[in-house]
Amino acid sequence: MSKPMNPAQLNPAPLNAQLDTALENVHRAGLPGVFAEVREGEDLCWQGAAGLADVDTGRPVAADLRHRVGSVTKSFTAAAVLRQVECGAVDLDAPVARYLPALVPGARGEAITVRMLLDHTSGLAEYLPYAYPSLKAFPDIAATSPQSLDDHRFTRFDPLDLIGLGVSAPAVGTPGGRPGVYSNTNYLLLGELLAHVTGDTAERCITRDVIERAELRDTGFPTEPAVAEPHARMYEAWFGMIDPPRDYSVFDMSWVGPAAALVSTVADLNRFFGRLLAGEIVSPASLRQMRSTGPVVSQEGTVIEYGLGLHPMDTPEADGFWGHGGTVWGAGTLAMTRADGRRQFAVAVNLQRWNHLDASGRPQPHPIDAALAAFYRLAMTG
Incomplete structure (x- = not known):
């Protein structure tokens, strides 16, 4: 159901009806539930939701979930790092070894800069x-078994252990080389960098410097699996x-930090990216x-343009759209x-x-x- 919210807009009803239809088509194509919001500048012009929030009870999705x-999350973490750059606590082109010598030791720590963590190079x-293989913690596609998802719903991981796995693994490129390769190891290290220079946790730093600065009411890091x-x-x-498909809305998120x-809402994400881009x-x-990009191999194996925690949407219709997408177990967002x-969608x-x-x-x-x-094209072009 759509919610036309901007009476000043000239006859939004036809577009809202088209957005309703496009969203319903996503649900009918096979998604249990989908919800979205489109804005024109500061004005909320449409919200929509189609399908189910719970397939067992029949509870419908809503746009404010x-x-x-x-x-x-990477866009928030990158923004927090840039805030530390602005106050002089971090140098983008300084080696990681200046801040975290024990986590990326030796010549490698001297060659990798903070910027290279941010842009995945x-x-x-x-x-x-x-x-x-090391922690028996995540599904192995080759083994065609997702059993470890259930085994580790409530496992609390130490980020230093996960960073150690990435740092000790064979390199996927040379520092600063192109194309870069997308890696969550980079952003766990940036979390440790924020903790090192602020004396606080990365989560509290991001909350204080980014989430509260953007005045987001429903965005935050989970403190428990639910x-x-x-x-x-x-x-x-x-x-x-x-x-x-199985419900994994209850899951300890220490595996990605x-x-x-x-956790956020489509409204908060639009507000955040609108204010960030402004x-x-x-x-x-x-x-x-943040908007200075280069080629990076994504986790899907395609080459995308990527900046410092931001990337452009690479389609003919996108015309200057910037933001980020994300997936975790059972949940996806763009x-x-x-x-x-002048236009936003989430x-x-x-x-x-x-x-x-x-x-x-x-x-x-x-x-x-x-x-x-099809929904993305309509949401972008109106």
């Missing part, structure tokens, strides 16, 4: 593939290997740094704002890894993909 936003490997109500169930299909643990969270000079602030879904894998292990196309793409 809290949701795990995955790697959208450090060459440090993603720790997740090594967590399965998400505060109201929220949707979050269903993981694990490429068809969990059938029917300042890389992907944040230069109200970091300075205009810092924002220019939030994008046009650089001039969308959240409560199913992940709906694609089945082909014989080579690549995800096959699914009707959900096309339906989401």
Whole structure:
């Protein structure tokens, strides 16, 4: 159901009806639930929700639900680091060894800079593939078994252990080399950097310097495995290997911390990216740094342009949209704002890894993909 909220806008009803239809098409393509918001500048012009928050009870989704936003967290963490750069506590081009010599030791720590952590050009490997054989902590695609998801719902991980897995793994590139390779190890290290220079936890630093600065009411780092109500169930299909998909809305998020643990709403995400792109969270000079991009290999294996915790949406319709997407078990989010602030959208879904894998292990196309793409185009172009 849509909520036209801007009476000053010239006859928004036709567009709102189209957005309602596009969102319903995403649900009908196979998602249990999907909810979204579109803004014109500071004006809320549409909110929508389609489908179910809970498939067992039939509870419908609503546009104001809290949701795990995955790697959208990286934009918040990057903004907090840039705030420390602005106050002189961090030098973007200083080696990591200046701040965290024990975590990235030797010549490597001298070669990798803070900037390289932010833009994924450090060459440090993603720790997740090594967590399965080392900690038996995460699903191993090759083993075609998601059992470890259930085994570790309530496991509390030490970020230093996870960082150690990524740092000790074979390098995925040379420091500063292109293309970079997307790695959560980089952002766990940035969390430790924030803790080192502020004397506080990364979560409290990000809350104080970014979340509160943006005046976000429903955004924060979870302090327990459950998400505060109201929220949707979050269903993981694990490429068809969990059938029917299972709810993982209760899960200890210490496995990703300042890389992907944040909980937010679509309204708060639009507010955050709108203010970030307007230069109200970091300075205009810092924002220019965040929007300086280069090629990075994503976790899906595609090459994307990536800056310092921000990336542009690379489609012909995007025309200057910046933001971030994210996935965790059962939950997915995308939030994008046009650089001039004139249009914003954020969308959240409560199913992940709906694609089945082909014989080579690549995800096959699914009707959900096309339906989401159609919604994105309409939300961007109006």
